Amino acid sequence: AQRVTQPEKLLSVFKGAPVELKCNYSYSGSPELFWYVQYSRQRLQLLLRHISRESIKGFTADLNKGETSFHLKKPFAQEEDSAMYYCALRRSGNTPLVFGKGTRLSVIA
Amino acid sequence: NAGVTQTPKFRVLKTGQSMTLLCAQDMNHEYMYWYRQDPGMGLRLIHYSVGEGTTAKGEVPDGYNVSRLKKQNFLLGLESAAPSQTSVYFCASTDSGYNEQFFGPGTRLTVL
Numbered sequence: 001a002q003r004v005t006q007p008e009k010l011l012s013v014f015k016g017a018p019v020e021l022k023c024n025y026s027y028s029g030s031p032e033l034f035w036y037v038q039y040s041r042q043r044l045q046l047l048l049r050h051i052s053r054e055s056i057k058g059f060t061a062d063l064n065k066g067e068t069s070f071h072l073k074k075p076f077a078q079e080e081d082s083a084m085y086y087c088a089l090r091r092s093g094n095t096p097l098v099f100g101k102g103t104r105l106s107v108i109a
Numbered sequence: 110n111a112g113v114t115q116t117p118k119f120r121v122l123k124t125g126q127s128m129t130l131l132c133a134q135d136m137n138h139e140y141m142y143w144y145r146q147d148p149g150m151g152l153r154l155i156h157y158s159v160g161e162g163t164t165a166k167g168e169v170p171d172g173y174n175v176s177r178l179k180k181q182n183f184l185l186g187l188e189s190a191a192p193s194q195t196s197v198y199f200c201a202s203t204d205s206g207y208n209e210q211f212f213g214p215g216t217r218l219t220v221l
Contacts, residue, residue, distance in 0.1 A: 009149065043113075044152075044199065044212040086151060094159075096142060096167065097210065101151035 002027040004089050004100035012106045013077050021072040021103050023061075023087030031089045033063055033070040034097065038084040047072075047085070057081070077107045111135055113213040115200050121219045122190045130185040130216050132200030140203045141183035142167075142210065143175060145196040152199065158183055190220045 003026045013019050025031060035047040048056045050063040050070060061072045070087060084104050088097040116131040132141065143155040144167075154167030158177040172194060174186045183202075187194060197217050201210040 006151075043214050044201075046209045049209075094205070096154050096157050098154075099144075099152040101149060 002031065002089055002091055002098050004087050004098055006085075006087055006100035006103045008103045009101070010104045010106065012108060014108050015079055016076050019072075019074045019077045019081065019105065019107075021085050021087075021105065023070045023072065023100060025068050025070065025087075025089050027068075027089060027091060029091060030065075031091060033061070034088040034090070035059070035061055035070075035072050036086045036088060036099075038086070040083070044086070077105075079107050079109055081105060082107045113200055113202055113211050115198075115213040115216050117216060118214070119217045121221065122187075123221050124191060126190050126220075127186070127188050128190065128218075129187075130198055130200075130218075132183045132185070132202075132213055133181055134200075134202040134211070135181060136202065136204065136211065137180070138202035138204045138211075139180070140205070141177065142201045143173070143183065143185045144199045144201065145169065145194075146199060146215070147196050155185065155198075190218075192220045194218065195220045 005024045033050045036044045037047045038044045059074045084102050086102045087100040113134045139160050142157040144152040153169045156175040158164045161180040164175045176184045197215045199215050200213040203210045
């Protein structure tokens with residue numbers, strides 16, 4: 001069965017410092033990977049997906065199939081980045097997402 | 110265009126009571142999902158639907174039932190609520206299993 005692991009429940013960084021939120025997955029096929037974000041008192045929303053290869057709000061994530069990782073990175077954290085971040089996986093095909101347990105990012109001024 | 114809406118926003122139940130949570134979407138999406146969000150557990154899929162009249166079990170379906178009689182609505186029922194069902198419930202929809210899921214604002218349920 002597929003699984004998504006986010007090893008950090010809470011990550012605190014200072015404003016302007018680099019951020020890396022870790023995500024590892026277990027799945028033998030070719031998955032699709034996503035990052036969703038939930039700001040305080042807001043609904044979950046898609047941040048980025050690996051097939052888009054975009055940079056959203058300064059965040060990037062690269063799928064590393066060898067290490068089965070999809071870490072989320074930003075070179076300079078901002079206070080407005082404070083939120084709950086969820087990594088999610090979808091098996092190839094039309095199947096539901098599997099979410100990790102989430103990492104709460106706190107950016108300290 | 111309201112997107113995905115959920116009713117009610119908050120609810121307190123006593124053990125053994127029943128209730129239905131309503132999810133509605135106005136985007137003509139085929140796929141709809143119910144998740145529960147618990148501290149330290151992330152989002153776990155309860156049930157989902159790939160089209161009107163269809164439902165399927167997710168990761169944690171026990172104690173819940175669902176119905177998708179109309180394409181735009183996805184109902185989640187608790188027949189006999191238990192304290193373990195205290196959680197925040199999120200509904201989501203997408204036009205295809207391949208695309209972005211759009212989430213509702215959540216329903217905070219407390220079972221005493």
